[in-house]
Amino acid sequence: MKKANIVCAVTGMIFSVVAFSMTLSFKQFQNVPVGPEFFPRYLAAGLFICCLVLLIQQVRAGLKNDTPAPTISLKDKGMQRLLAGAAIIVIYALCWEPLGFIAATPLALFGLMFLLGLRRYPVMVIFSLAAMFVIFGAFRFFLGIDMPLGILDSLL
Amino acid sequence: MDFGLIFSSIAPVFAPENILFILLGATGGVLIGSIPGLTSTMGIALLIPFTYGMTIIPSVGMLLGIFCGAMYGGSIAAILIKTPGTPAAAATLLDGYPMGQKGEAGRALAIALFSSFCGGMIGALLMTFLSPFISRMALKFGPAEFFTLAVFGLSVIISISGKSLVKGLISGFFGLLIATLGMDKVSGYLRFTRLIGFYEGVPFIPGLIGLFALSEVYANIENILKSEKVTAKISGVLPGWQDIKAIARSVVTGGFIGSFIGAIPGAGGDIAAFVSYSEAKRSSKHPEKFGTGIPEGVAAAEAANNGCTGGAMIPMLSLGVPGDSNTAVLMGAFILQGFQPGPMMYVEHLDIIYAVFASMMVANFAMLIVGMCGVKLFAKVISIERKLLIPAIMVLSLVGSYAINQNMFDVYFALVMGGVGYLLQKYEFPLSPILLALILGPMSESNLRRFMQIDNGQFWRIFTKPICVIFLVLAVASMIVSVRNQRKINKRVARSGGDAAE
Structure with missing residues (x-):
């Protein structure tokens, strides 16, 4: 450390x-x-x-009681996963305006679940869509917040 | 005392929809608290966006439900898997986990629930009776008094610094420096940046969501394979009469200790729980049994951390200074609703104050009901697949950041603060001082400058004002006591770690 x-x-x-x-x-x-x-x-x-x-x-301070520090190494699998995850999250945020929340969210959720090692595809698809609809519905219709609609702007 | 006003203020709290929101909050709080890594602060921060469309009473009721529920929820993971669901439950595991190991997990959870309820009620009652007196005194405050109050608030950065005082101070200075970004509220001058997003200062809620929620998302993505898979069997929802008699003293003492420590801005449930545990052990007839799995140990820790909920509300409501990170976020919720906690709230919105008192008590009953009904179910939350949970938290965090001003700048800021929070946590820099600094920094700066303007730049005159001197003395005393307590806790944790290793 x-x-x-x-x-x-x-x-x-x-x-x-x-x-x-x-x-x-x-x-x-x-x-x-x-x-x-x-x-x-x-x-x-x-x-x-x-x-x-x-x-x-x-x-x-001497090295006698030194504890090992957490490392930031690109060779570390956890760090690779973190960087990939951060990239998904950043790209997801950047896609909100052009693609819209409805289109971008299931993709990001699916991508992140895949990255985390989940491979039960039916569960992943259902969860991605359900989470998007619940969050979008809650914020848009319950709280009246205009979520970015992107490509679906003309349809909704 | 205007009883008509009191009844008309608290009556709406008991409306079915408000009770429902408090129950929902308590349920969410217990769920969040029982998941290691998800804190009550994060839970409240995540749910604030859901309160935008509500009126003040249901929104604050729901958030208080989360606050109280999460404090109890933290004990579930501490007892079952030796991992405190929240930092405040760290002391609970010292006896809770050994009880679980002895096949008494259900008994331990029941004791934790009962003690949490009693501690929470003691805190809520103290909040109800003490905060009006404190606020009456605070009405005499001018800029100098508010500046020294902010200094007193900032002094507790030391007590929330964790293992390293220097790292806590670095976090605090970093937070204070960030708080000066953007437009200077006194002169209108733009400092450090010309980005439009910072024109009204640092976006507080997105920063908070980034620091506490997104940083956890990043950390969980990195360490997902190291997460433990847990299964646990639970029986019983309330302690038996013999247990209640055995823990009564620890519960009452813990409730008072928690409330008083919670009332010190910055001193949270974790410190209160350790102090109460230590006191229960010191005054016990059989101190040697502490740490081997005895009900008094669980009761003392849980009563104190829940007593903190009411205690932490005292400085927030009466002085406008949050008692801990939870009340800091709650304060944000009040501000979003157009109410500025502080002494003037007791003059202008006394009805809201009474409603908050009533909501706090209802929230504790809601926590008890939810805990009794769902303790078996909540234990299963610990085994929810984090691979599903983490992506959902990520989306909620970004949506929460966006929803406040409905602009993308806040989302990007939350992402950046998430990265900063992740790095700081990785290298053991505490995050709570940053939060405290973001809240108290602007208050201290604007009041110091106003005082200096009024008193022609003669700073020494601050020492001629009795209230200022009291706050400065309290700040120094708080720092000294915090350093001593932290050393004791570090020693105790090191000792318990050593014992566990043996």
Whole structure:
């Protein structure tokens, strides 16, 4: 975990330095004791200090009680599945407007179930369609929320 | 006291449709709570979009039902599979699981249900009688007092930091920094971004759904093959008279401990349950039996975590500061309905306040009924195939994010926050401080700036205001106590882990 924590601390420090430097370009208001730059600037400094403390803690800590860190490796099957799953979810979200919720949802549900290792196709098809209809019905007709209809916009 | 107003306010709560919504919420809460990885916060966040079209009473009633139900539901998985359904049920497994191992799973679940109900009722009663007094005092608050109140609220980031204080603080600062994205509410200046989606600040509910629900979806996709398949047999729905006599003291003490710890903003059911368990063990005639499967251990933990539900509502309703992540989400639901929790609500919407008190008590009865009727059925939820459940949660999360403003930006933001939440959890950075920071960050900033404007930039004058000094002292005391308690819990968890390994 030590190495992972060092990477996290350095990432946090870079993030805070970028945020701090951005606050330097914020507009200065006249006759205002505390402007819009005040809070983010101090928060960025606070984040930097905490990350620095984490970094020092990890550098000074020995490896004796070190616990194994969760790895992010593309060779790991779980990580491959996660990336594929994240891709399905992102593509699904991007398809909402062009394809519409009704068309995109069963495809995404089926794809995700397949990715998770389910192979009972009748169950997958029925569940995908049923979940889509229940959620769409609940939001559209029960709550009156206009879900994106995409290609079905002219039909419904 | 205007009894006419009280009766006219609480009467709608007992309308059949409202009782039905509370029962539905309690059922959903027990279901969600019994599934490890699904928290009550996530359940409430997921169901908020369903309340958009409702009026305040059924919507809050349903969400309170989830809140109470999930607290009890967490014990089901803790007792049956040694995995707390919610973090608040972590202490329940210390004696609940050994009881299950001894063939007393039904007895343990019945004790958990009874204790949860009693603890919840104690919390609800304390909420009813204490919060009006606190809110009356809060009416005297100005910007300086609200700023120090927010600082006090933020100070409990330490108590919810988990194993690493530094990581909790990093999460807190990260959340506070994110909360400054978009238009500055005081000057109207756009900070860090010119994206239209951030014009009104960070989208709170999509961020919340991303952090708590989508991050779990990502984690479950990665670890789906490691999930345990569980089957369990259950018998009995309420404890016997002998058990009730044995656990009575633990239940009452646990209910009060839970309510008081819950009332401290940021201190949740998990801490309350451990403190109550510790107290029950300390005051027991046979402390050596704790951890081997005794009813008092289950009762103390469950009464405390359910006592927290009412306790956590006290600062939310009376001060506008959420007591924990659940009430933070509930606060979002109030705001979406056009009500700002806080002292002014006791002046402008006292009828709603009375209705909330009544709903809380009805929610506890609903939890008891649902638990008695469905405990055998709920145990089966644990064995629902996650390969079906996870995709459904994903769709609900995205739809929930979209439904608030009906724009795709919120959906994309939820996806990003889901990724951030997944990475932070993977590397053991707690998420609750981010949530607390997103809520209290804007409050602390705007009030500090207003105070500085009024007092010509003389910050030291904050120390001349008695209420501010009290809050600052409380903040420091809360930090010190939190650090000490967390060390104790870490030691206890390490010891119980060591015992289990042996």
